[in-house]
Amino acid sequence: MSTPTVTPQREAAVEHQSDESAEADRPWVTVVWNDPVNLMSYVTHVLMKVFGYPKDKATTLMLDVHHKGRAVVSSGPRERMEGDTATLHGYGLWATIQHDS
Amino acid sequence: MRVRRRAALLRLELAEAESSLLAGLLEDFAVMLADPDPADPVIRRLYPDGYREDEVASAEYRELVERDLRAERSGRLQLCRAELPDGGGRFSLDEEAADRWLRVLNDLRLALGTRLGVSEEDELDGTDPAVNIYHWLSAVQDLLVENVMG
Secondary structure, eight states, rough: OOOOOHHHHHHHHHHHHHHHHHHSSEEEOOOOOOOOSSSSHHHHHHHHHOOOOOOOOOHHHHHHHHHEEEEEEEEHHHHHHHHHHHHHHTOOEEEEEEOOO | EEEEEEETTEEEEEEEHHHHHHHHHHHHHHHHSSEEEEEEEHHHHHSSOTTOOOOOHHHHHHHHHHHHHHHHHHHHHHHHEEEEEEEOOEEEEEEEEEEEEHHHHHHHHHHHHHHHHSSSOOOOTTTTTHHHHHHHHHHHHHHHHHHOOO
């Protein structure tokens, strides 16, 4: 499953901050969890629709959800993850926000 | 139910029995959504926690989003109910309407699936009419999403 990369510019910026704000800067992710009701086709469609992912990427993420139980579908600031999660909840997906591990 | 793709629209054709079944399901669901019990497993599935293992963050998330999610869900339900041809027949869906129907069908399946205790492993009881309705809704949603995705 792909995880967000830290650019060299961002690495340099983080190094100059205190431990406290570096902690706050730890990226957040939206995780979609497997559930027995949602159709594989529907989950793929939702990932394409909500995130604009091409079909093969959406399918790969959906298969990760299906086979591994969960998948990270987006990453970024906490507020944006809450927005993504709310959108996914509006589509009936089971999604949660957490720190990137 | 039959689906045909024409230009940018989908055209759906529902038999009378299908239309009447859907109308009943939509109406029952609307009644439940109008007065949701937060302890009801269906409501908990429709409005999940935003955070695992963080009650404070989840409460804040819920305070932020649930009201809007509820209003939007009810709004979609109403639009679909209004669009359904009473007695069966044809109706057209543009992309937005198709997306709305997919969501509403999914909500119906989540509600019914939660009530039936659908799991990955166990087979459902094929003699139960509710189970047959659940399978029918799954087929309808699958047919619709395949046509939408292309």
